[in-house]
Amino acid sequence: MDNKDIKILAIESSCDETSAAIVVNGRDVLSNIISSQIDIHTKFGGVVPEIASRKHIEAISVVVDEALKEANIDLKEIDAVGVTYGPGLVGALLVGLQYAKGLAYAIKKPLIGVNHIEGHISANFIQYKKLNPPFVCLVVSGGHTYIVYMKDHGDFEVLGSTRDDAAGEAYDKIARAIGLGYPGGPKIDKIAKEGNPDAIKFPRANFHDSGSLDFSFSGLKSAVLNYLNQKEMKHEEINRADVAASFQKAVVSFLVDNSMKACKLKKVDKIAVAGGVAANTCLRKTLIDEGNKIGVKVLFPDFILCTDNAAMIGSAAYFEYKKGKTSTMDLNAVPNLKLGER
Known part of the structure:
Protein backbone atom coordinates (compact mmCIF):
# COMPACT_ATOMS: atom_id res chain seq x y z
CA MET A 1 0.00 0.00 0.00
CA PHE A 125 -1.65 20.36 0.30
CA ILE A 126 -2.78 20.37 -3.33
CA GLN A 127 -1.30 23.79 -3.99
CA TYR A 128 1.96 23.15 -2.13
CA LYS A 129 3.09 19.59 -2.82
CA LYS A 130 5.76 19.57 -0.12
CA LEU A 131 3.73 21.31 2.60
CA ASN A 132 3.40 19.35 5.84
CA PRO A 133 2.28 20.23 9.37
CA PRO A 134 2.88 21.92 11.71
CA PHE A 135 1.58 25.32 10.59
CA VAL A 136 -1.09 27.88 11.45
CA CYS A 137 -4.14 28.13 9.17
CA LEU A 138 -6.65 30.96 8.83
CA VAL A 139 -9.96 29.49 7.65
CA VAL A 140 -12.24 32.27 6.50
CA SER A 141 -15.41 31.75 4.46
CA GLY A 142 -19.11 32.55 4.28
CA GLY A 143 -19.91 30.22 7.14
CA HIS A 144 -16.66 29.85 9.10
CA THR A 145 -13.88 31.92 10.64
CA TYR A 146 -11.15 30.01 12.50
CA ILE A 147 -7.51 30.31 13.37
CA VAL A 148 -6.19 26.78 13.66
CA TYR A 149 -2.87 25.25 14.63
CA MET A 150 -2.44 22.10 12.56
CA LYS A 151 -0.12 19.82 14.55
CA ASP A 152 -0.47 16.86 12.19
CA HIS A 153 -2.87 15.58 9.55
CA GLY A 154 -6.25 15.33 11.29
CA ASP A 155 -4.87 16.86 14.52
CA PHE A 156 -6.05 20.44 15.05
CA GLU A 157 -5.99 22.97 17.85
CA VAL A 158 -8.52 25.80 17.42
CA LEU A 159 -6.81 28.99 18.61
CA GLY A 160 -9.65 31.37 17.75
CA SER A 161 -13.07 31.44 16.14
CA THR A 162 -15.90 33.89 15.55
CA ARG A 163 -18.31 34.53 18.39
CA ASP A 164 -21.10 35.56 16.00
CA ASP A 165 -21.02 36.17 12.23
CA ALA A 166 -18.42 34.58 9.99
CA ALA A 167 -16.34 37.10 8.03
CA GLY A 168 -17.90 36.07 4.70
CA GLU A 169 -21.37 36.36 6.19
CA ALA A 170 -20.60 39.96 7.25
CA TYR A 171 -19.40 40.71 3.71
CA ASP A 172 -22.67 39.41 2.27
CA LYS A 173 -24.80 41.46 4.67
CA ILE A 174 -22.93 44.71 4.07
CA ALA A 175 -22.90 44.18 0.31
CA ARG A 176 -26.67 43.77 0.43
CA ALA A 177 -27.03 46.92 2.56
CA ILE A 178 -25.11 49.10 0.10
CA GLY A 179 -26.92 47.64 -2.89
CA LEU A 180 -24.20 45.44 -4.36
CA GLY A 181 -26.16 42.20 -4.14
CA TYR A 182 -25.02 38.60 -3.70
CA PRO A 183 -22.37 37.21 -3.40
CA GLY A 184 -20.95 40.04 -1.33
CA GLY A 185 -17.28 39.13 -0.97
CA PRO A 186 -16.06 39.58 -4.56
CA LYS A 187 -18.28 42.64 -5.08
CA ILE A 188 -17.01 44.47 -2.00
CA ASP A 189 -13.42 43.50 -2.85
CA LYS A 190 -13.85 45.00 -6.33
CA ILE A 191 -15.57 48.28 -5.41
CA ALA A 192 -13.29 48.82 -2.39
CA LYS A 193 -10.38 49.35 -4.81
CA GLU A 194 -12.10 52.61 -5.86
CA GLY A 195 -12.64 53.81 -2.28
CA ASN A 196 -10.66 55.29 0.60
CA PRO A 197 -10.15 52.71 3.39
CA ASP A 198 -9.56 55.53 5.88
CA ALA A 199 -12.67 57.50 4.95
CA ILE A 200 -14.81 56.08 7.78
CA LYS A 201 -13.52 54.79 11.11
CA PHE A 202 -15.52 51.66 11.84
CA PRO A 203 -14.98 49.98 15.24
CA ARG A 204 -13.39 46.61 15.75
CA ALA A 205 -14.24 44.16 18.52
CA ASN A 206 -11.79 44.22 21.40
CA PHE A 207 -11.79 41.20 23.69
CA HIS A 208 -10.31 42.01 27.05
CA ASP A 209 -10.00 38.41 28.17
CA SER A 210 -6.26 37.83 28.04
CA GLY A 211 -4.81 36.17 24.99
CA SER A 212 -8.08 35.64 23.11
CA LEU A 213 -7.74 35.21 19.36
CA ASP A 214 -11.51 35.09 18.83
CA PHE A 215 -13.34 37.27 16.32
CA SER A 216 -16.62 39.18 16.34
CA PHE A 217 -18.10 40.93 13.34
CA SER A 218 -21.62 41.74 14.56
CA GLY A 219 -20.57 45.07 16.11
CA LEU A 220 -18.80 46.13 12.94
CA LYS A 221 -21.82 45.11 10.87
CA SER A 222 -24.13 47.15 13.13
CA ALA A 223 -21.81 50.17 12.93
CA VAL A 224 -21.89 50.11 9.12
CA LEU A 225 -25.69 49.73 9.06
CA ASN A 226 -26.04 52.62 11.55
CA TYR A 227 -23.77 54.79 9.39
CA LEU A 228 -25.90 54.05 6.32
CA ASN A 229 -29.15 54.75 8.18
CA GLN A 230 -27.88 58.09 9.50
CA LYS A 231 -26.80 59.14 6.02
CA GLU A 232 -30.20 58.22 4.61
CA MET A 233 -32.08 60.04 7.37
CA LYS A 234 -30.05 63.19 6.67
CA HIS A 235 -30.52 62.70 2.93
CA GLU A 236 -26.76 62.73 2.48
CA GLU A 237 -24.99 60.98 -0.38
CA ILE A 238 -23.42 57.62 0.42
CA ASN A 239 -20.07 56.85 -1.17
CA ARG A 240 -20.40 53.08 -1.57
CA ALA A 241 -16.74 52.63 -2.48
CA ASP A 242 -15.60 54.39 0.70
CA VAL A 243 -18.02 52.35 2.84
CA ALA A 244 -16.83 49.12 1.24
CA ALA A 245 -13.14 50.03 1.58
CA SER A 246 -13.49 51.14 5.21
CA PHE A 247 -15.51 48.07 6.14
CA GLN A 248 -13.03 45.79 4.41
CA LYS A 249 -10.08 47.42 6.17
CA ALA A 250 -11.71 46.75 9.56
CA VAL A 251 -12.35 43.08 8.73
CA VAL A 252 -8.97 42.41 7.15
CA SER A 253 -6.96 44.13 9.89
CA PHE A 254 -8.75 42.00 12.50
CA LEU A 255 -8.06 38.77 10.58
CA VAL A 256 -4.43 39.65 9.93
CA ASP A 257 -3.60 40.84 13.47
CA ASN A 258 -4.94 37.67 15.06
CA SER A 259 -3.23 35.48 12.46
CA MET A 260 0.17 37.03 13.14
CA LYS A 261 -0.37 36.69 16.91
CA ALA A 262 -1.13 33.00 16.37
CA CYS A 263 2.12 32.50 14.43
CA LYS A 264 4.11 34.15 17.23
CA LEU A 265 2.26 32.11 19.86
CA LYS A 266 3.03 28.81 18.17
CA LYS A 267 6.47 29.89 16.94
CA VAL A 268 5.75 28.90 13.34
CA ASP A 269 7.09 30.59 10.21
CA LYS A 270 4.24 29.77 7.83
CA ILE A 271 0.52 30.39 7.74
CA ALA A 272 -1.85 28.81 5.23
CA VAL A 273 -5.11 30.53 4.30
CA ALA A 274 -8.25 28.64 3.31
CA GLY A 275 -11.92 29.23 2.46
CA GLY A 276 -13.80 31.51 0.08
CA VAL A 277 -12.57 34.77 1.63
CA ALA A 278 -8.98 33.57 1.01
CA ALA A 279 -9.60 34.80 -2.55
CA ASN A 280 -9.94 38.39 -1.27
CA THR A 281 -7.16 40.50 -2.80
CA CYS A 282 -6.94 42.94 0.13
CA LEU A 283 -6.59 40.06 2.62
CA ARG A 284 -3.89 38.43 0.50
CA LYS A 285 -1.81 41.59 0.16
CA THR A 286 -2.13 42.64 3.81
CA LEU A 287 -1.26 39.18 5.12
CA ILE A 288 1.81 38.96 2.88
CA ASP A 289 2.96 42.46 3.90
CA GLU A 290 2.57 41.74 7.62
CA GLY A 291 4.07 38.28 7.26
CA ASN A 292 7.18 39.78 5.63
CA LYS A 293 7.65 42.05 8.66
CA ILE A 294 7.94 39.12 11.09
CA GLY A 295 9.38 36.45 8.80
CA VAL A 296 6.17 34.47 8.24
CA LYS A 297 5.52 32.94 4.81
CA VAL A 298 1.89 33.21 3.72
CA LEU A 299 0.42 30.38 1.62
CA PHE A 300 -2.72 30.71 -0.52
CA PRO A 301 -4.40 28.10 -2.70
CA ASP A 302 -5.43 29.01 -6.24
CA PHE A 303 -8.77 30.83 -6.43
CA ILE A 304 -10.58 27.70 -7.64
CA LEU A 305 -9.38 25.83 -4.53
CA LYS A 323 -4.36 6.52 8.92
CA GLY A 324 -6.85 3.70 8.40
CA LYS A 325 -9.82 5.90 9.31
CA THR A 326 -12.93 5.06 7.34
CA SER A 327 -16.65 5.57 7.92
CA THR A 328 -19.50 3.13 8.30
CA MET A 329 -22.65 3.16 6.20
CA ASP A 330 -24.62 4.73 9.05
CA LEU A 331 -22.63 7.96 8.70
CA ASN A 332 -25.08 10.86 8.89
CA ALA A 333 -24.96 14.53 7.90
CA VAL A 334 -23.88 16.81 10.77
CA PRO A 335 -24.79 20.39 9.78
CA ASN A 336 -23.06 21.98 12.80
CA LEU A 337 -19.95 19.79 12.79
CA LYS A 338 -16.99 21.44 14.50
CA LEU A 339 -13.37 21.19 13.42
CA GLY A 340 -11.70 18.19 15.02
CA GLU A 341 -14.99 16.42 15.75
CA ARG A 342 -15.65 12.94 14.42
Whole structure:
Protein backbone atom coordinates (compact mmCIF):
# COMPACT_ATOMS: atom_id res chain seq x y z
CA MET A 1 0.00 0.00 0.00
CA ASP A 2 2.94 2.36 0.70
CA ASN A 3 4.11 2.34 -2.93
CA LYS A 4 0.69 2.21 -4.57
CA ASP A 5 -0.96 5.40 -5.81
CA ILE A 6 -4.17 5.98 -3.86
CA LYS A 7 -7.00 7.34 -5.99
CA ILE A 8 -9.88 9.02 -4.14
CA LEU A 9 -13.20 9.87 -5.75
CA ALA A 10 -14.44 12.84 -3.71
CA ILE A 11 -17.86 14.48 -3.50
CA GLU A 12 -18.73 17.91 -2.07
CA SER A 13 -22.30 19.26 -1.71
CA SER A 14 -22.34 21.23 1.56
CA CYS A 15 -23.87 24.45 0.20
CA ASP A 16 -24.51 25.58 -3.38
CA GLU A 17 -21.72 23.90 -5.35
CA THR A 18 -22.05 20.31 -6.52
CA SER A 19 -18.55 18.99 -7.07
CA ALA A 20 -16.74 15.72 -7.78
CA ALA A 21 -13.01 15.15 -8.14
CA ILE A 22 -10.39 12.47 -8.58
CA VAL A 23 -7.35 13.07 -6.37
CA VAL A 24 -4.19 10.93 -6.29
CA ASN A 25 -2.16 10.64 -3.07
CA GLY A 26 -3.84 13.69 -1.59
CA ARG A 27 -1.83 16.10 -3.75
CA ASP A 28 -2.45 15.55 -7.45
CA VAL A 29 -5.81 16.50 -8.97
CA LEU A 30 -6.79 14.57 -12.09
CA SER A 31 -10.19 16.29 -12.29
CA ASN A 32 -12.20 18.77 -10.23
CA ILE A 33 -15.68 19.35 -11.65
CA ILE A 34 -17.77 22.10 -10.04
CA SER A 35 -21.39 22.86 -10.86
CA SER A 36 -22.21 26.22 -9.28
CA GLN A 37 -25.72 27.43 -8.44
CA ILE A 38 -24.64 31.02 -7.86
CA ASP A 39 -26.74 32.48 -10.68
CA ILE A 40 -29.86 30.77 -9.31
CA HIS A 41 -29.43 32.03 -5.75
CA THR A 42 -28.33 35.56 -6.72
CA LYS A 43 -31.93 36.52 -7.51
CA PHE A 44 -32.91 35.60 -3.94
CA GLY A 45 -30.03 37.50 -2.34
CA GLY A 46 -28.57 34.35 -0.79
CA VAL A 47 -28.65 30.56 -0.80
CA VAL A 48 -32.13 29.02 -0.53
CA PRO A 49 -31.58 25.60 1.11
CA GLU A 50 -34.51 23.78 -0.53
CA ILE A 51 -33.50 24.95 -4.01
CA ALA A 52 -29.87 24.03 -3.32
CA SER A 53 -30.85 20.48 -2.37
CA ARG A 54 -32.92 19.99 -5.52
CA LYS A 55 -30.14 21.31 -7.76
CA HIS A 56 -27.64 18.95 -6.10
CA ILE A 57 -29.92 16.01 -6.93
CA GLU A 58 -30.05 17.13 -10.56
CA ALA A 59 -26.30 17.67 -10.88
CA ILE A 60 -24.56 15.01 -8.81
CA SER A 61 -24.57 12.09 -11.26
CA VAL A 62 -23.44 14.40 -14.04
CA VAL A 63 -20.48 15.85 -12.13
CA VAL A 64 -19.32 12.41 -10.92
CA ASP A 65 -19.44 11.02 -14.46
CA GLU A 66 -17.61 14.07 -15.76
CA ALA A 67 -14.92 13.77 -13.06
CA LEU A 68 -14.26 10.14 -13.98
CA LYS A 69 -14.24 10.95 -17.69
CA GLU A 70 -11.86 13.91 -17.40
CA ALA A 71 -9.49 11.90 -15.19
CA ASN A 72 -9.71 8.97 -17.60
CA ILE A 73 -10.35 6.71 -14.60
CA ASP A 74 -12.65 3.71 -14.29
CA LEU A 75 -14.62 3.17 -11.09
CA LYS A 76 -12.72 -0.11 -10.61
CA GLU A 77 -9.52 1.90 -10.16
CA ILE A 78 -10.91 3.95 -7.25
CA ASP A 79 -9.49 3.08 -3.81
CA ALA A 80 -12.02 4.98 -1.67
CA VAL A 81 -14.93 7.43 -1.83
CA GLY A 82 -14.53 10.64 0.16
CA VAL A 83 -17.51 12.87 0.95
CA THR A 84 -18.34 15.98 2.98
CA TYR A 85 -20.69 15.13 5.86
CA GLY A 86 -20.62 18.48 7.67
CA PRO A 87 -20.79 21.31 8.42
CA GLY A 88 -23.24 22.75 5.90
CA LEU A 89 -26.90 22.76 4.89
CA VAL A 90 -28.39 19.48 6.04
CA GLY A 91 -30.43 18.82 2.89
CA ALA A 92 -27.51 19.64 0.63
CA LEU A 93 -25.12 17.47 2.65
CA LEU A 94 -27.51 14.52 2.52
CA VAL A 95 -27.60 14.50 -1.28
CA GLY A 96 -23.83 14.08 -1.58
CA LEU A 97 -23.59 11.74 1.40
CA GLN A 98 -26.30 9.35 0.22
CA TYR A 99 -24.85 9.28 -3.29
CA ALA A 100 -21.36 8.56 -1.92
CA LYS A 101 -22.68 5.77 0.31
CA GLY A 102 -24.44 4.10 -2.60
CA LEU A 103 -21.37 4.42 -4.79
CA ALA A 104 -18.97 3.07 -2.15
CA TYR A 105 -21.29 0.14 -1.48
CA ALA A 106 -21.69 -0.65 -5.18
CA ILE A 107 -17.95 -0.67 -5.93
CA LYS A 108 -17.08 -2.29 -2.56
CA LYS A 109 -14.65 0.45 -1.54
CA PRO A 110 -14.24 2.31 1.78
CA LEU A 111 -16.35 5.38 2.55
CA ILE A 112 -14.50 8.29 4.16
CA GLY A 113 -16.50 11.11 5.74
CA VAL A 114 -14.68 14.46 5.61
CA ASN A 115 -15.13 17.60 7.69
CA HIS A 116 -15.72 20.44 5.24
CA ILE A 117 -13.46 22.83 7.20
CA GLU A 118 -10.68 20.25 7.22
CA GLY A 119 -11.17 20.05 3.47
CA HIS A 120 -10.57 23.79 3.09
CA ILE A 121 -7.30 23.48 5.02
CA SER A 122 -6.26 20.51 2.87
CA ALA A 123 -6.56 22.62 -0.31
CA ASN A 124 -3.10 23.87 0.62
CA PHE A 125 -1.65 20.36 0.30
CA ILE A 126 -2.78 20.37 -3.33
CA GLN A 127 -1.30 23.79 -3.99
CA TYR A 128 1.96 23.15 -2.13
CA LYS A 129 3.09 19.59 -2.82
CA LYS A 130 5.76 19.57 -0.12
CA LEU A 131 3.73 21.31 2.60
CA ASN A 132 3.40 19.35 5.84
CA PRO A 133 2.28 20.23 9.37
CA PRO A 134 2.88 21.92 11.71
CA PHE A 135 1.58 25.32 10.59
CA VAL A 136 -1.09 27.88 11.45
CA CYS A 137 -4.14 28.13 9.17
CA LEU A 138 -6.65 30.96 8.83
CA VAL A 139 -9.96 29.49 7.65
CA VAL A 140 -12.24 32.27 6.50
CA SER A 141 -15.41 31.75 4.46
CA GLY A 142 -19.11 32.55 4.28
CA GLY A 143 -19.91 30.22 7.14
CA HIS A 144 -16.66 29.85 9.10
CA THR A 145 -13.88 31.92 10.64
CA TYR A 146 -11.15 30.01 12.50
CA ILE A 147 -7.51 30.31 13.37
CA VAL A 148 -6.19 26.78 13.66
CA TYR A 149 -2.87 25.25 14.63
CA MET A 150 -2.44 22.10 12.56
CA LYS A 151 -0.12 19.82 14.55
CA ASP A 152 -0.47 16.86 12.19
CA HIS A 153 -2.87 15.58 9.55
CA GLY A 154 -6.25 15.33 11.29
CA ASP A 155 -4.87 16.86 14.52
CA PHE A 156 -6.05 20.44 15.05
CA GLU A 157 -5.99 22.97 17.85
CA VAL A 158 -8.52 25.80 17.42
CA LEU A 159 -6.81 28.99 18.61
CA GLY A 160 -9.65 31.37 17.75
CA SER A 161 -13.07 31.44 16.14
CA THR A 162 -15.90 33.89 15.55
CA ARG A 163 -18.31 34.53 18.39
CA ASP A 164 -21.10 35.56 16.00
CA ASP A 165 -21.02 36.17 12.23
CA ALA A 166 -18.42 34.58 9.99
CA ALA A 167 -16.34 37.10 8.03
CA GLY A 168 -17.90 36.07 4.70
CA GLU A 169 -21.37 36.36 6.19
CA ALA A 170 -20.60 39.96 7.25
CA TYR A 171 -19.40 40.71 3.71
CA ASP A 172 -22.67 39.41 2.27
CA LYS A 173 -24.80 41.46 4.67
CA ILE A 174 -22.93 44.71 4.07
CA ALA A 175 -22.90 44.18 0.31
CA ARG A 176 -26.67 43.77 0.43
CA ALA A 177 -27.03 46.92 2.56
CA ILE A 178 -25.11 49.10 0.10
CA GLY A 179 -26.92 47.64 -2.89
CA LEU A 180 -24.20 45.44 -4.36
CA GLY A 181 -26.16 42.20 -4.14
CA TYR A 182 -25.02 38.60 -3.70
CA PRO A 183 -22.37 37.21 -3.40
CA GLY A 184 -20.95 40.04 -1.33
CA GLY A 185 -17.28 39.13 -0.97
CA PRO A 186 -16.06 39.58 -4.56
CA LYS A 187 -18.28 42.64 -5.08
CA ILE A 188 -17.01 44.47 -2.00
CA ASP A 189 -13.42 43.50 -2.85
CA LYS A 190 -13.85 45.00 -6.33
CA ILE A 191 -15.57 48.28 -5.41
CA ALA A 192 -13.29 48.82 -2.39
CA LYS A 193 -10.38 49.35 -4.81
CA GLU A 194 -12.10 52.61 -5.86
CA GLY A 195 -12.64 53.81 -2.28
CA ASN A 196 -10.66 55.29 0.60
CA PRO A 197 -10.15 52.71 3.39
CA ASP A 198 -9.56 55.53 5.88
CA ALA A 199 -12.67 57.50 4.95
CA ILE A 200 -14.81 56.08 7.78
CA LYS A 201 -13.52 54.79 11.11
CA PHE A 202 -15.52 51.66 11.84
CA PRO A 203 -14.98 49.98 15.24
CA ARG A 204 -13.39 46.61 15.75
CA ALA A 205 -14.24 44.16 18.52
CA ASN A 206 -11.79 44.22 21.40
CA PHE A 207 -11.79 41.20 23.69
CA HIS A 208 -10.31 42.01 27.05
CA ASP A 209 -10.00 38.41 28.17
CA SER A 210 -6.26 37.83 28.04
CA GLY A 211 -4.81 36.17 24.99
CA SER A 212 -8.08 35.64 23.11
CA LEU A 213 -7.74 35.21 19.36
CA ASP A 214 -11.51 35.09 18.83
CA PHE A 215 -13.34 37.27 16.32
CA SER A 216 -16.62 39.18 16.34
CA PHE A 217 -18.10 40.93 13.34
CA SER A 218 -21.62 41.74 14.56
CA GLY A 219 -20.57 45.07 16.11
CA LEU A 220 -18.80 46.13 12.94
CA LYS A 221 -21.82 45.11 10.87
CA SER A 222 -24.13 47.15 13.13
CA ALA A 223 -21.81 50.17 12.93
CA VAL A 224 -21.89 50.11 9.12
CA LEU A 225 -25.69 49.73 9.06
CA ASN A 226 -26.04 52.62 11.55
CA TYR A 227 -23.77 54.79 9.39
CA LEU A 228 -25.90 54.05 6.32
CA ASN A 229 -29.15 54.75 8.18
CA GLN A 230 -27.88 58.09 9.50
CA LYS A 231 -26.80 59.14 6.02
CA GLU A 232 -30.20 58.22 4.61
CA MET A 233 -32.08 60.04 7.37
CA LYS A 234 -30.05 63.19 6.67
CA HIS A 235 -30.52 62.70 2.93
CA GLU A 236 -26.76 62.73 2.48
CA GLU A 237 -24.99 60.98 -0.38
CA ILE A 238 -23.42 57.62 0.42
CA ASN A 239 -20.07 56.85 -1.17
CA ARG A 240 -20.40 53.08 -1.57
CA ALA A 241 -16.74 52.63 -2.48
CA ASP A 242 -15.60 54.39 0.70
CA VAL A 243 -18.02 52.35 2.84
CA ALA A 244 -16.83 49.12 1.24
CA ALA A 245 -13.14 50.03 1.58
CA SER A 246 -13.49 51.14 5.21
CA PHE A 247 -15.51 48.07 6.14
CA GLN A 248 -13.03 45.79 4.41
CA LYS A 249 -10.08 47.42 6.17
CA ALA A 250 -11.71 46.75 9.56
CA VAL A 251 -12.35 43.08 8.73
CA VAL A 252 -8.97 42.41 7.15
CA SER A 253 -6.96 44.13 9.89
CA PHE A 254 -8.75 42.00 12.50
CA LEU A 255 -8.06 38.77 10.58
CA VAL A 256 -4.43 39.65 9.93
CA ASP A 257 -3.60 40.84 13.47
CA ASN A 258 -4.94 37.67 15.06
CA SER A 259 -3.23 35.48 12.46
CA MET A 260 0.17 37.03 13.14
CA LYS A 261 -0.37 36.69 16.91
CA ALA A 262 -1.13 33.00 16.37
CA CYS A 263 2.12 32.50 14.43
CA LYS A 264 4.11 34.15 17.23
CA LEU A 265 2.26 32.11 19.86
CA LYS A 266 3.03 28.81 18.17
CA LYS A 267 6.47 29.89 16.94
CA VAL A 268 5.75 28.90 13.34
CA ASP A 269 7.09 30.59 10.21
CA LYS A 270 4.24 29.77 7.83
CA ILE A 271 0.52 30.39 7.74
CA ALA A 272 -1.85 28.81 5.23
CA VAL A 273 -5.11 30.53 4.30
CA ALA A 274 -8.25 28.64 3.31
CA GLY A 275 -11.92 29.23 2.46
CA GLY A 276 -13.80 31.51 0.08
CA VAL A 277 -12.57 34.77 1.63
CA ALA A 278 -8.98 33.57 1.01
CA ALA A 279 -9.60 34.80 -2.55
CA ASN A 280 -9.94 38.39 -1.27
CA THR A 281 -7.16 40.50 -2.80
CA CYS A 282 -6.94 42.94 0.13
CA LEU A 283 -6.59 40.06 2.62
CA ARG A 284 -3.89 38.43 0.50
CA LYS A 285 -1.81 41.59 0.16
CA THR A 286 -2.13 42.64 3.81
CA LEU A 287 -1.26 39.18 5.12
CA ILE A 288 1.81 38.96 2.88
CA ASP A 289 2.96 42.46 3.90
CA GLU A 290 2.57 41.74 7.62
CA GLY A 291 4.07 38.28 7.26
CA ASN A 292 7.18 39.78 5.63
CA LYS A 293 7.65 42.05 8.66
CA ILE A 294 7.94 39.12 11.09
CA GLY A 295 9.38 36.45 8.80
CA VAL A 296 6.17 34.47 8.24
CA LYS A 297 5.52 32.94 4.81
CA VAL A 298 1.89 33.21 3.72
CA LEU A 299 0.42 30.38 1.62
CA PHE A 300 -2.72 30.71 -0.52
CA PRO A 301 -4.40 28.10 -2.70
CA ASP A 302 -5.43 29.01 -6.24
CA PHE A 303 -8.77 30.83 -6.43
CA ILE A 304 -10.58 27.70 -7.64
CA LEU A 305 -9.38 25.83 -4.53
CA CYS A 306 -10.61 28.60 -2.19
CA THR A 307 -14.25 28.05 -3.10
CA ASP A 308 -16.14 24.85 -2.20
CA ASN A 309 -14.75 22.03 -4.34
CA ALA A 310 -14.31 18.27 -4.18
CA ALA A 311 -10.55 18.23 -4.77
CA MET A 312 -9.91 19.58 -1.26
CA ILE A 313 -12.25 16.88 0.13
CA GLY A 314 -10.27 14.25 -1.78
CA SER A 315 -7.03 15.51 -0.25
CA ALA A 316 -8.41 15.37 3.31
CA ALA A 317 -9.91 11.91 2.63
CA TYR A 318 -6.53 10.59 1.50
CA PHE A 319 -4.83 11.49 4.78
CA GLU A 320 -7.70 9.83 6.68
CA TYR A 321 -7.31 6.75 4.49
CA LYS A 322 -3.58 6.56 5.19
CA LYS A 323 -4.36 6.52 8.92
CA GLY A 324 -6.85 3.70 8.40
CA LYS A 325 -9.82 5.90 9.31
CA THR A 326 -12.93 5.06 7.34
CA SER A 327 -16.65 5.57 7.92
CA THR A 328 -19.50 3.13 8.30
CA MET A 329 -22.65 3.16 6.20
CA ASP A 330 -24.62 4.73 9.05
CA LEU A 331 -22.63 7.96 8.70
CA ASN A 332 -25.08 10.86 8.89
CA ALA A 333 -24.96 14.53 7.90
CA VAL A 334 -23.88 16.81 10.77
CA PRO A 335 -24.79 20.39 9.78
CA ASN A 336 -23.06 21.98 12.80
CA LEU A 337 -19.95 19.79 12.79
CA LYS A 338 -16.99 21.44 14.50
CA LEU A 339 -13.37 21.19 13.42
CA GLY A 340 -11.70 18.19 15.02
CA GLU A 341 -14.99 16.42 15.75
CA ARG A 342 -15.65 12.94 14.42
